[in-house]
Amino acid sequence: MALPLPPRTPPASAGLLERFAAEGVTGVLRGPHGSFYLLDGAVYCAEAATAPGLDVRLAAAGKVPSHRWQNAVETAGPDHRGGQFLVREGWLTQGELEICHLGALLDAAFFALPLRPETTSFTPGTAHWLGVVRRISAAALQRATARRRALLDRLRPWEAADTSPVVPVPPGRSGPSPTTGRQRRLLARADGRHTPTELARALGQSAFVTLLDIRRLAAAGLIRMPPATALPRRRPGACLDGRPAPGSRPTPTWQLPVPDILSTADPDIALLIRLRTALEENL
Amino acid sequence: MPGIDQVLSRAMGIPGVLGAGLIDWTSGLTLGTAGRAPHGDHEAAAADTAEVVQAVARNATFDTAGGSAPDLEDLIITAAGSYHLIRFVHTAFDSQTYLYLWLDRGQANLAVARLRLRDLAAELVAA
Numbered sequence: 001m002a003l004p005l006p007p008r009t010p011p012a013s014a015g016l017l018e019r020f021a022a023e024g025v026t027g028v029l030r031g032p033h034g035s036f037y038l039l040d041g042a043v044y045c046a047e048a049a050t051a052p053g054l055d056v057r058l059a060a061a062g063k064v065p066s067h068r069w070q071n072a073v074e075t076a077g078p079d080h081r082g083g084q085f086l087v088r089e090g091w092l093t094q095g096e097l098e099i100c101h102l103g104a105l106l107d108a109a110f111f112a113l114p115l116r117p118e119t120t121s122f123t124p125g126t127a128h129w130l131g132v133v134r135r136i137s138a139a140a141l142q143r144a145t146a147r148r149r150a151l152l153d154r155l156r157p158w159e160a161a162d163t164s165p166v167v168p169v170p171p172g173r174s175g176p177s178p179t180t181g182r183q184r185r186l187l188a189r190a191d192g193r194h195t196p197t198e199l200a201r202a203l204g205q206s207a208f209v210t211l212l213d214i215r216r217l218a219a220a221g222l223i224r225m226p227p228a229t230a231l232p233r234r235r236p237g238a239c240l241d242g243r244p245a246p247g248s249r250p251t252p253t254w255q256l257p258v259p260d261i262l263s264t265a266d267p268d269i270a271l272l273i274r275l276r277t278a279l280e281e282n283l
Numbered sequence: 284m285p286g287i288d289q290v291l292s293r294a295m296g297i298p299g300v301l302g303a304g305l306i307d308w309t310s311g312l313t314l315g316t317a318g319r320a321p322h323g324d325h326e327a328a329a330a331d332t333a334e335v336v337q338a339v340a341r342n343a344t345f346d347t348a349g350g351s352a353p354d355l356e357d358l359i360i361t362a363a364g365s366y367h368l369i370r371f372v373h374t375a376f377d378s379q380t381y382l383y384l385w386l387d388r389g390q391a392n393l394a395v396a397r398l399r400l401r402d403l404a405a406e407l408v409a410a
Contacts, residue, residue: 061376094286095407096374102314103378106307144310147330178343181354205377209309
């Protein structure tokens with residue numbers, strides 16, 4: 001199943017979020033992949049199933065254990081002052097709250113956008129228990145999401161790695177390839193069973209940045225790409241509508257090699273195989 | 284206990300500063316601004332500096348310590364008439380932000396500005 005990612009080209013007309021924002025509404029917009037909380041048309045909170053929230057990020061970092069979090073929800077939630085409660089109790093500084101909150105908001109927005117009228121509902125007046133920590137304009141959020149999408153699109157040939165369990169490739173004879181600290185943490189947690197978004201949740205880190213790193217690791221040959229499923233085998237003389245083109249000459253016959261040859265620890269050969277697979281997909 | 288706005292306001296007290304901002308480098312989103320921006324456009328400055336930061340942050344060349352702790356500290360761009368100073372904000376939790384300072388080269392002392400910005404980045408996340 002593909003991840004809910006924003007479209008590659010932004011819609012020509014303003015999205016649903018911008019239309020509600022322009023009306024200066026207060027309440028919550030709920031879509032299939034996530035929700036946006038607005039105050040006078042500005043977004044102050046966003047949540048998405050794919051993106052780890054503030055609670056997951058702070059618990060993973062050892063900043064706010066989950067029972068403290070529950071305490072904050074119960075004590076300050078009814079007054080919509082959960083964020084201020086965490087700061088007042090000394091669990092976080094104001095700066096930490098603001099930065100972590102905006103990071104989680106941005107990550108959730110990436111997966112929750114775009115909102116479509118047929119699958120989105122608006123509940124006026126509903127507020128988030130965390131309260132208003134900082135606000136972002138809907139237009140700035142849309143532009144930030146579009147820039148993130150463009151970054152991910154540069155690595156489109158490795159899109160299939162988004163949803164598969166992450167399997168590290170053992171280092172070849174030349175030793176381990178250079179990686180960034182973030183990539184090393186991902187590789188250390190990759191057990192061949194968890195997908196990138198599951199790893200993001202376990203590490204309490206941005207799901208978007210995790211996808212970006214996973215695609216880069218796949219491009220560098222450091223994690224295995226999932227086997228191409230149901231890749232159609234070319235038949236000699238076949239054309240797009242299934243019949244031989246009139247007057248076509250017999251085309252040379254070639255086939256995919258046996259699967260055993262496809263699994264190799266050599267990153268150069270792995271790269272060539274991935275390139276060929278990508279080219280074949282565009283035939 | 285300072286928040287984003289208080290830290291940016293203090294950054295405006297650094298000698299020679301023209302403008303300041305806190306930016307997410309994965310998206311170029313400005314989380315806060317103070318003062319002026321090049322060409323009067325804070326959002327463009329955020330998007331442009333974010334591209335510079337991305338180019339550095341994604342490459343292992345600039346991560347030679349090999350540990351799990353964050354390695355990157357500052358990026359400094361010197362130009363005719365101005366300095367652009369970028370300071371990574373390191374947090375206990377996962378985040379991708381930096382403080383950005385635009386400085387008047389005639390008025391600013393780069394070494395002083397760098398140390399002041401380092402302290403401000405630490406204040407932003409310290410108890």
